[in-house]
Amino acid sequence: MSPFDINRIRELGPAVSNESVEREPGPSPCGACSVRHLTFCAPMAEDELGHVSKIVSTIELHPGDPLFDEGEPADSVYSVTAGAVKVYKLMPDGRRQVIGFLFSGDFMGLAHNDMYAYSAEAITHSAVCRFPRKKLEQLLExxxxxxxxxxxxxxxxxxxxxxxxxxxxxxxxxxxxxxFLLHLSKRAEARGQNPNPIAVPMSRTDIGDYLGLTTETVSRTFTQLKTSHLISLQPANKVELVDLQALRDIAEGA
Amino acid sequence: MSPFDINRIRELGPAVSNESVEREPGPSPCGACSVRHLTFCAPMAEDELGHVSKIVSTIELHPGDPLFDEGEPADSVYSVTAGAVKVYKLMPDGRRQVIGFLFSGDFMGLAHNDMYAYSAEAITHSAVCRFPRKKLEQLLExxxxxxxxxxxxxxxxxxxxxxxxxxxxxxxxxxxxxxFLLHLSKRAEARGQNPNPIAVPMSRTDIGDYLGLTTETVSRTFTQLKTSHLISLQPANKVELVDLQALRDIAEGA
DNA sequence: CGATGGCTTGACTAGTTTCAAGTTAGGTGG
DNA sequence: CCACCTAACTTGAAACTAGTCAAGCCATCG
Structure with missing residues (x-):
């Protein structure tokens, strides 16, 4: 989380309960959106933003807050404006596959049929914009x-x-x-954040479920990379990529 | 491969060499396209098809023929009209991941940047339509x-x-x-083909590279399913799904 | 300052891979 | 038309990577 992101969230004002807070759009939430250039709203001209503001509502999420669940009617499409959100699929016996980690600018809920194909849950304090599907489709038209x-x-x-x-x-x-680490770095850079050291806000379990590994294997591998002086684990869940080229060579399998 | 598909290919005429043959569009290749309802051309009205025909060229592929390679400039988008094509990514040491198997109606080459992100190669005798990217973009506009x-x-x-x-x-x-078998069955059904028994035109190696397994494990697992009377291996690379419900239970991990 | 949850480490297990050898099937040429 | 040749597929045994089970450590937060 960059300070930038945190400021964005503060603009939303204090939460009135420990549940997600949904606010009606103000005079021009989109005009003030500082990550608009990253989102699918980017091509809209300033004087067209009113059409977007009219259909959008802003939601604030706290760590662990669910946004929607796999199988629910997919009434809305969401765009992340701050924080980090994970989307995942579950098997009946509880096995989990994290499909992706979403940051500012990323969208979710673009299902072809009428149900969400995955569940979404906030990792950090986050903000997302909610677009009712029907209204968004009219806008796209x-x-x-x-x-x-x-x-x-x-x-x-x-x-x-x-x-x-x-x-x-x-x-x-x-x-x-x-x-995974190089991917996080590249994505941070694309959002205009520091690519090194990188913020790693998700848990070892989340990382394991994203990479098809167990928590233990993720932990062991971090230790191994640290011992080889390729990375350095810093406070506040930051990771420094010490030897970028070596990491790239490993990542590519060279 | 259904007889239907084979007929489509025969319409293309005999190959003039053992290489892929590219033909200039005839009077109305798209008007005669029998899989149009499956492709991205589906929404075009009959009297608009001329615009499509004007920019498309048809390519015939024989088993093993490459269509394009990862890293090449992505000049074209392709739509499969008959047969089966595999798309895959390679690691420097030769490890391979098959990204997908494409059949009638499927498209490939929709890269965001200017290079193909994967390689494409025919599995069976196939036909694809080639759309120059620039011209297709104009058409989409x-x-x-x-x-x-x-x-x-x-x-x-x-x-x-x-x-x-x-x-x-x-x-x-x-x-x-x-x-995998259930997925093939569903896709065959979506194309109006027989969902059971299913055609399995790809090799054990291709299946392994698609599922993240080795050839040997694929083979052993087929044998295991056969021995348990859940499937039956038939001539001409056909597989009968004998106990659909048991297969579904296994696939879902229940 | 203690408690909780997340992270790390250790020992053992298991599923899949690897290496190796056979078997089958399809295509080609005599 | 048959026999051979090759490639794909199958089967077996051993090895290894990652998983499982279990315990201990650390850091964060009331």
Whole structure:
């Protein structure tokens, strides 16, 4: 979490309860959105933002707050504006696969059919924008440039998912962890945050469920990378990538 | 492969060499396309198909023919009209992850940046339509309904990729194979083909590289399912799903 | 300052891979 | 038309990576 993100959340005002707070849109929530250039709202002109503000509502989430669950009617699409959210799928016996970690600019809930294909839950104190599906679809129809942007972001997501398939299907534990850390670094940079050291707000269990490993293996592998002086574990869940090139070599399997 | 698909290929005429053959579009290749309802061309009206025909060229592929390679400039987007194509990523040491098997109606090459993120190669005798990227983008700009269709298909792909992440990260070999066979069955049905017995045109190695397993484990697991009378291996690479419910229970991990 | 939950470490187990050898099937040429 | 040849597939035994079970450590927060 950058200070930038924290400021964004503070703008939302204090929570009135320990549950998620949903606020009606103010005069121009989108005009003030500091991460708009990262979201699917990016192509909208200043004087068109009113159309977006009109259908959006802002939700504040605390660590562990659920946003929606797999199988629920997919009434809304969400865009993360601050914090970190995880999306995951569950098997009947409790096995879990984390599909992705979402940060500022990322969206979720773009289901083809009418149910969410995964569950979403906040990792840190976060803020998301909620778009009722029907109204968003009307907006997309009126502004094809927004739909184009969404297609571009979906293509990007798809490429990332395919890269993750390679990781899950063919990489070793060490290669998975190295890839994961480099991926976090790249994404932080893309959001204009510090790429090194990186914030690692999710738990070892979450990381394991994202990489197809157990908590224990994740922990052992971190220790191994630390002992080899490739990374350094810092306070406040920060990780310094000490030897970037070595990490890249490991991640690629070279 | 259904007889239907084979007929489609025969319409293309004989190959003039053992390499892929690229043909200039005839008077109305799209008007005659029998799988159009499955492709991203579906929303186009009959009298608009000329715009599509004008930019498309048809390519015939024989088993093993490469279509493009990871890292090449992504000049074109392709739509499969007959046969089966595999797309895969390679690691420097040769480890391979098959990202997907494509059949009639599926598209590939929708990269966000300017390079293909994976390689594509024909499994069976196949036919694909080639759309120069620039020209396709112009077409999408003119026909937002086509772009909407593409976004819908991309969302669907994304959901499938996420399901595959769960498979790769958390399922056992037996669960992976059961899921794979059921997935093939569902997809055949969606294309109007027989969902049981199913055609399994890809090799054990391809299946392994798709499921994150070795050839040997795939083979052993098929044998195991056969011995348990859940499936039956038939001639011509066909597999009969004998006990559908048991396969579903295994696939879901129940 | 104690308690809780997350993280780390250890010993053992198991599922899958690896290495190796056979078997089957399909395509080719005599 | 048959026999061979090759590649794909199957099966077996040993090895290894990551998982499981269990205990201890650390840090954060009332």
């Amino acid at each position: 009126r502004f094809p440039k927004m739909e184009r942007r969404l297609l571009g972001m979906a293509s990007h997501e798809l490429a990332a998912a395919q890269e993750q398939m390679l990781l899950l299907g063919r990489k070793t534990a060490k290669e998975k962890i190295a890839s | 003119r026909f937002p309904k086509m772009e909407r269709r593409l976004l819908g298909m991309a969302s669907h792909e994304l959901a499938a990729a996420q399901e595959q992440m769960l498979l790769l990260g958390r399922k056992t070999a037996k669960e992976k194979i059961a899921s």
